[in-house]
Amino acid sequence: xxxxxxxxxxxxxxxxxxxxxxxxxxxxxxxxxxxxxxxxxxxxxxxxxxxxxxxxxxxxxxxxxxxxxxxxxxxxxxxxxxxxxxxxxxxxxxxxxxxxxxxxxxxxxxxxxxxxxxxxxxxxxxxxxxxxxxxxxxxxxxxxxxxxxxxxxxxxxxxxxxxxxxxxxxxxxxxxxxxxxxxxxxxxxxxxxxxxxxxxxxxxxxxxxxxxxxxxxxxxxxxxxxxxxxxxxxxxxxxxxxxxxxxxxxxxxxxxxxxxxxxxxxxxxxxxxxxxxxxxxxxxxxxxxxxxxx
Numbered sequence: 001x002x003x004x005x006x007x008x009x010x011x012x013x014x015x016x017x018x019x020x021x022x023x024x025x026x027x028x029x030x031x032x033x034x035x036x037x038x039x040x041x042x043x044x045x046x047x048x049x050x051x052x053x054x055x056x057x058x059x060x061x062x063x064x065x066x067x068x069x070x071x072x073x074x075x076x077x078x079x080x081x082x083x084x085x086x087x088x089x090x091x092x093x094x095x096x097x098x099x100x101x102x103x104x105x106x107x108x109x110x111x112x113x114x115x116x117x118x119x120x121x122x123x124x125x126x127x128x129x130x131x132x133x134x135x136x137x138x139x140x141x142x143x144x145x146x147x148x149x150x151x152x153x154x155x156x157x158x159x160x161x162x163x164x165x166x167x168x169x170x171x172x173x174x175x176x177x178x179x180x181x182x183x184x185x186x187x188x189x190x191x192x193x194x195x196x197x198x199x200x201x202x203x204x205x206x207x208x209x210x211x212x213x214x215x216x217x218x219x220x221x222x223x224x225x226x227x228x229x230x231x232x233x234x235x236x237x238x239x240x241x242x243x244x245x246x247x248x249x250x251x252x253x254x255x256x257x258x259x260x261x262x263x264x265x266x267x268x269x270x271x272x273x274x275x276x277x278x279x280x281x282x283x284x285x286x287x288x289x290x291x292x293x294x
Contacts, residue, residue, distance in 0.1 A: 004095045006064055006291065014098075014285035015058070015065045015260055017158070017201055017226035017252030020086050021048030029069050031078045034166055034174050048256050051089035051097075058096045061260060066252075066289070068100035068128040068158075075106070075135035083114075087122035098289065100126040100158065105136045105143045112149050119153045125289060126156030126197075131180035132164050138180075139188035147189060151196040156289060158224070159186055161211060162204035165227075165257065183211040190218035197288055199250065202227040208234045215248055216240070222288050225280070226252030230266040238270060246276045250285050 021029050029035075049057060051067070058065045067090070069081040083101040090099035101118040103111040118124045127150060131138050138159060150157055161183040167174030183204045190198050199222045204211035215221045223245065225233070241249040251267075253260040272280065286292055 006095055006098070008282075008286060008291060011062055011064050011282065013061075013063045013251055013260075013264075013281040014289075014291075015063055015226075015253050015255065016199065016224050016250045016285050016289070018054065018058075018065045018067045018255040019048075019257070020051055020054070020067055020069045020081055020089075021256060022050065022081075027079065027081070029081050030166065031076055033170060034076075034176075040169065051086065052092070054255070055089065055093035055096050057255075058260075059093070063260065064096050064098060065255070066098045066100055066126070066158075068126075069102050070128060070130045070133055071102040071104040072130065072134045074104050075133065080104075083118050083124065084122055087118065087124055091123070098291075099124045100128050100156075102128045103146065105129070105134060105140075105146060108142070109145070112146050115146060115149055115155075116153065119155065124155075126158060128158050128160075130160040130164075131185070132160065132176050132178055133166055134180075135177065136180060138185040144192065147193045147196055151193045154195075154290070156197045156199060157189075158199040158201055159183075160202065161186075161200045162202050162207055182207050183214055186221065187214045187218065190214065190221050194218075194220055196220060197290075198222070199224050199288065201252065202254075203233055203237055205234075208237055212236060212240050212245070216244055222248045222250055222284065224250040224252035225263075226254040227258065229258070229262060230270045233270065238272070241280065242271075242273050242276055246273075246279055247284055247287070249280050250288060251281045 071080040087099045090097040101124040103115050161181050167176035183200045200211045201224050253263045
């Protein structure tokens with residue numbers, strides 16, 4: 001544990017996409033069939049780390065990590081992990097952990113109130129959405145009051161996009177619908193809420209070009225590179241990361257499903273310009289998360 005605040009000059013990278021998967025007391029973020037299926041899909045060989053273990057893992061690598069869970073209680077009928085516990089872990093480890101919250105969009109006005117409390121009372125810096133897991137359309141007007149509150153609060157909204165390993169290989173894909181996670185739906189959100197910083201998570205297979213188009217067109221939209229080994233990145237993603245989007249692409253791993261060690265090793269072999277590498281690994285995240293204002 002550490003009482004030292006995040007030192008942006010010391011850390012070598014900011015991983016903007018890591019998951020809290022367990023409360024450390026036997027409860028997991030996903031129902032057992034989905035959890036086991038995701039572990040098989042990603043080749044996970046051990047149980048997920050606790051939040052304290054996650055912090056130690058990143059501290060050993062001189063990195064910081066954005067950490068969150070996904071609140072999908074209405075779609076999955078499964079009790080979520082507590083946002084407050086994630087925020088408390090970040091207070092124990094302020095030198096490495098950056099807390100994001102997650103609120104089920106189906107919770108309506110109650111979800112808006114919860115989001116406000118997580119910011120004012122617990123210090124979260126952004127919110128994670130997973131349209132396929134939460135079974136909602138990101139551009140549904142019913143969710144706009146939540147986005148309006150997040151924009152007012154100066155939050156970041158990070159959206160899963162594209163295919164997901166959750167439900168992959170299970171009968172019927174575990175009931176998870178991929179269609180909700182087409183990043184083009186975020187074009188509407190970005191247009192209506194220009195003060196809301198949006199991160200499109202993952203190479204957005206099979207909608208990579210849509211994600212690139214939205215991020216190129218909307219100043220408030222970034223892309224994170226989590227969930228895939230860099231050696232599998234589509235060539236157009238690498239091209240845009242090296243040029244038009246060099247200030248809008250962010251390092252993310254999807255830990256613990258993909259380790260930052262593996263991601264970094266494969267990133268070394270990617271034809272990214274030397275001047276762009278530090279932007280992707282740290283500088284763009286500092287800007288997107290507004291970390292220099294602390």
